[in-house]
Amino acid sequence: MSTIPATRQGHRPVAIVGFSQNHSVRSDSTSNEVEMLLPVIHDVFNRAGLTKDEIGFICSGSTDYLIGGPFSFVTALDAIGVWPPKSESHVEMDGAWALYEAFVRLQEGDLDTALVYGFGKSSLGDLNEIYNLQLDPYTMAPLHPDLVSLAALQARAVIDQGLGTEEDFARIAARSRRDAMTNPYAQIKRDDDVASLMREPYLVSPLRRHCLPPISDGASAIILAAGEKAFELAEHPAWITGIDHRIETHAFGARNLAVSTSTAKAAAIAGVGEGHVDLAELLTPFAHQELIVKAALGLSDSVAINPSGGPLAANPLMSGGLNRLGEAAQAILDGRATRTVAHATGGPLLQQNLVCVLEGA
């Protein structure tokens, strides 16, 4: 029996033992959310060698605002078929936070496994209008800033503070799209050269189209197992040795937008700097955000960032963060890495951040 690495959070070790995602597309016009989830749920059960009857707890992350109807996460349970009834929960957040809740739930000790999933059909509505709803309702939302304009304010702060250049943004986009060419689930796969990307006109200066994520429909799922159960379900479980999330004020005019204090705090608590990092998967949908989060995590230039292509190659809302956890875990499950870092974000301009350290035995 392999040994379980020491963990910094929780008294009961929990590992990711299975991950599945679908192919992100601009608009999945033939499936509803349940139909989009169904193959992902089946696949993740197959990968872990489990059936739904063996799952102790279910937690999902999604937002009803995308579909424009209440309690769409309840309908989504049809993708699992929860009969007899199961213990289940939901967060109106990215699935990465659903995983956090499941991690906490497994600390209780009475259950050994959890299914976590996230899904989002971004194509159903106007994302600028939907995401306006997360802003301060009195001082910001009435102005109707769009997502790109807000990101431009942050990108300018990065440039002004000497933390990055427009060419750096283009290099990040080119690398992401190139890495995505080997990822069957990614949406934007291209071998672009930086010079041609720099010739694109500004959308909102200083941002060009390549600095933005694609709009994606997608879903993903993860299976967690606690203690010795993990070794029954995976040869190389990806143990969660540190996980934490922190939030900053929603009044982003009161923050230094070029620095992510909450990511740095979460990283310190999760123990990112306590060992080498083979690769990091970061939910940084705008190119400049990679520079901010990389610095906050204290990652060196030798760490591979988003080798999957990351959110600049596929950005399914509400499962994009869970995908980062899944990709970082898959490298360990496959035996390609022994220590990886995953990051997820929520709220405007990196307001809230989750950091997770995953380790193989």
Next chain:
Amino acid sequence: MIGSFLTALRDGVLIGIKGTGGKVIFPPTEYDPDTAEETSGIVNVGPGAVVTSWGWVSQPLKQHPLAHPFAWALIQPDGADTAMLHVVDAGSESAMATGMRVTATFRPADERIGAMADLVAFVPEEAK
């Protein structure tokens, strides 16, 4: 606190509030976002202000506050230590720079309703 802020806008005035260590938070909040301590002591700020970050919109969307090209900006009024999201009506991108001085323009007094719409835009100070 939001009521005081919007009422002051109706009067054509920008207000902030003192947080931990006397830092002036604008727009005012009930608590200091860094320390979570209760704030107290409303102070007038602006109308002169500094642009701390900006992005130029050459093709405004239909829901944007201005129908012609403009800048979204973070604006820190004189006397305040934090900034607020608003727009700068500068005419052209070449007129924009981080650190530039701007000043608030309000709707005519009899048209103000005590909402963000009372504050039309910020304009470069020399253009006022």
